[in-house]
Amino acid sequence: MKQPKKRRFQLSERQLGYAMVAPSIILIAVIIIWPIMLSAWNSLFDYRLNDPAKAERISTLSINLETYADNRYLVYDTMEDIRSAMPDAGGTLDDIATALDEQHETLLNSDEGLAGRYEEVNTMLENYQPVNDDELRLTEVPEEWADGFANTLDEQTAAVQALREDAPEEAVQPLTDLESQLSNTKGSILEPNFVGLKNYTSYLGDGRTWTAMLNTLLFTVVTVGVELIIGMLVALLINRVFIGRGLVRAAVLVPWAIPTAVAAMMWTFLFDGQSGIMAHYMAQFGLIDDPGTLLSTGAGGMFSVMFADIWKTTPYMALLLLAGLQTIPRSMYEAAEVDGANKIQQFFSITLPMIRSAILVAVLFRALDAFRVFDLIYVLTGGGPANSTESISVYAYKLLFEQQNFGAGSALSVIVFLSVALLSTIFIKLIGSDLFSGRLKQ
Amino acid sequence: MAKRAGVGFYIFLIIFVFLVMFPFIWVLLTSIKPQGEIFSSFQWFSSNMTLENYASALETRPLLMYMLNSFVVATLTTIISIIVASFTAYAVTRLPIRFKGLILGLVLAASMFPQIAVLSPIFNFVTDAGLRNSYLGLVIPYITISLPLAIWILSTFFIKIPLALEESAKLDGATPFQTFRKIIFPLAAPGVFTTAILVFIAAWNEYLFALTINTDDRWRTIPVGISFYQSQYTIPWGDITAATVIVTIPIVVLVLLFQRRIVAGLTSGSVKE
Incomplete structure (x- = not known):
């Protein structure tokens, strides 16, 4: 008899490799790529969280069964109240009920299976369950039915208004309720809010978008430029042996490590027109007319956010450049000295070419960070005064969560995304394969 | 590197460090x-x-709660x-798989995208899943x-890490996953630790998602909590100055303890060795 061969479950190196890469790829696909695509899709709709008729993306004329079923129940309930408070309204109420029932029948017969789904929604409502499943909740309806239904509701609303004119006191409240319930029922019909590229065209034609775009570009160019120049000077100066290196390094790392929002709060205090010491000294030295200038004028506000960013990030830039400087062999400078090159010639013909890729990598990551700046500006100036320091991310955030306009806000965030993509493509073309060196075997 | 530091150099250094630290010094004094x-x-x-500002900072807002929230979220x-x-x-x-460049390219692209571009879909998703105001x-x-x-x-x-280590593990009969778990991962431990510090700091400092998703005061993190003192x-x-001092202390300790590692992590890959 042959012994069955004992086999251990074992992956080959290649299979293991794919299995190990899979979780990251799936995560990146699900929580980065898919949401970006959803943002792009949202930006094509007139999608506003604070307007019930537009609180979701509707591509075709639909009915919200949840709202419809809920209000249908309420309408009949209120009609009973009116009957007991105002007996002679019975005839009109019967007419209303007949008209609504007729529309209800037509609706349920308009699509196979709709009656069953309506029942399901109704049962869920009776059990106080929210209907979160869009497939169940939203149904496409024919246009003729929707028009007829809206007309019926308008007619019945008029009939209710007529009743209210000579209603006894106790019937007034239920009649008012009925009127608003009929109007809510009408709200269950959802017009398509697909608007194509309208969000883009209207916001690209809007001055505030362009101001925000220019502010962001100005902020990026100035802060990254100044950080590069000062960072390079500092790196060149401290690229030598000295006592207390560790302490200097720690001092330099703290601004980088604290949360941007906390740094922004600190600078709000230092720039404050009344108790801010920076504002106080700058006014004393005649750099500004009045301590209040910094945070109450557009130019002052822009200076403040740039200054705070430069303070927070220059040390980090200096560290990156210093690491680059330390890889240059001393012998190259010695050889240049023998050839009679002065310090400035040495800098331009040895130092710069040797750390070119370190500079480009540092500038790439800094520029992308600066371009999507949010916390610093949002906390320090809130985008003000009068939107003069508003960056494109801050504007997009305000549209999304302060105005609850998800369509327009998504359009702006897609614009930020595309700008960042363009910016990084240009940089990666410049840096080339150096970006991957040290990560892939050539 | 043989340049020696003179007196002028140290004066420059002191001024530089003072300028960098000035906001902290002033906030501490205030x-x-x-x-x-x-x-x-x-x-x-x-x-x-007086320490009255510290007492008031801890009383008016749940500052310690913010710190706990930040700590739990950043650790997870x-x-x-x-x-x-x-x-x-x-x-x-280290493994013979295809599309390496493509995978790293995807990772790089994912590290560059602006958070605002995913904010609203993630907000909708977190709301639908009932995860608003939770860790x-x-x-x-x-x-992300x-x-x-x-x-x-x-x-x-x-x-x-030298490739020879894997070869010898293979000869000794280790499976590829055992090689990773028992040989390579422990050897890379210092690098893993450095990466963990940088990731922790990045999560500790995040503002935009925290501002949008955890709107209940009890669930706020440090950066958002501080910005709501006004x-x-x-x-x-x-x-505000007292709260700033309190929340900056853990970071200063972290930086003092691990400055070498942080610098190694920040500059890794940006320079050729």
């Missing part, structure tokens, strides 16, 4: 002034120092992303930031 002096004078040192984010990222970094740098509601979006960062840094550490009419600078 935090121990009595309320009245903060608004009325620009004197550096107060004659009657770090653990999850380090585990997932170390698998990927190992596979990309998980922040950990999920934080993975920390995972690419961790893969990017970890791969520079993994690639430095009310519409008054700005309690005493409270």
Whole structure:
């Protein structure tokens, strides 16, 4: 008899490799790529969280069964109240009920299976369950039915208004309720809010978008430029042996490590027109007319956010450049000295070419960070005064969560995304394969 | 590197460090002034120092709760992303798989995208899943930031380990996964630790998702909590400076302890060795 061969479950190196890469790829696909695509899709709709008729993306004329079923129940309930408070309204109420029932029948017969789904929604409502499943909740309806239904509701609303004119006191409240319930029922019909590229065209034609775009570009160019120049000077100066290196390094790392929002709060205090010491000294030295200038004028506000960013990030830039400087062999400078090159010639013909890729990598990551700046500006100036320091991310955030306009806000965030993509493509073309060196075997 | 440092150099150094640290020094000095002096004078040192601002900062807002929230969220984010990222970094740098360049390109692209572009869909998703005002509601979006960062840094550490170690493990009969778990991962431990610090700091400092998703005061993190000390009419600078000092201390300790590692992590891959 042959012994069955004992086999251990074992992956080959290649299979293991794919299995190990899979979780990251799936995560990146699900929580980065898919949401970006959803943002792009949202930006094509007139999608506003604070307007019930537009609180979701509707591509075709639909009915919200949840709202419809809920209000249908309420309408009949209120009609009973009116009957007991105002007996002679019975005839009109019967007419209303007949008209609504007729529309209800037509609706349920308009699509196979709709009656069953309506029942399901109704049962869920009776059990106080929210209907979160869009497939169940939203149904496409024919246009003729929707028009007829809206007309019926308008007619019945008029009939209710007529009743209210000579209603006894106790019937007034239920009649008012009925009127608003009929109007809510009408709200269950959802017009398509697909608007194509309208969000883009209207916001690209809007001055505030362009101001925000220019502010962001100005902020990026100035802060990254100044950080590069000062960072390079500092790196060149401290690229030598000295006592207390560790302490200097720690001092330099703290601004980088604290949360941007906390740094922004600190600078709000230092720039404050009344108790801010920076504002106080700058006014004393005649750099500004009045301590209040910094945070109450557009130019002052822009200076403040740039200054705070430069303070927070220059040390980090200096560290990156210093690491680059330390890889240059001393012998190259010695050889240049023998050839009679002065310090400035040495800098331009040895130092710069040797750390070119370190500079480009540092500038790439800094520029992308600066371009999507949010916390610093949002906390320090809130985008003000009068939107003069508003960056494109801050504007997009305000549209999304302060105005609850998800369509327009998504359009702006897609614009930020595309700008960042363009910016990084240009940089990666410049840096080339150096970006991957040290990560892939050539 | 043989340049020697002179007196002028040290004077420059002291000025540089002072300028960098000045905001902290001023905030610390302000935090121990009595309320009245903060608004009325620009004197550096107060004659009657007080801790009343600290008491008030802890009383008016749940500052310690914010710190706990930040700590839990940042720790969970770090653990999850380090585990997932170390698998990927190992596979990309050391296993014979295809599309390595493409995978790293995707990771790089993922580390560059602006968070605002995913904010509203993630907000909708977290709301639908009932995760608003919870730790998980922040950990999920934080993975979008920390995972690419961790893969990017970890791969520079993994690639430095000599390939011969794997060959000998293979000869000794270890499976590929055992090689990773028992040989390569422990050897890369210092690099993994460095990456973990950087990921932790990134998660600790995040503002945009925390502001949008955890709107209940009890669930706020440090950066958002601090920015809510100011009310519409008054700005309690005493409270704010005291709170700033309290939340900066853990970071200063972290930086002092691990400065070498942090610098190694920040500069990894940006320079050729």
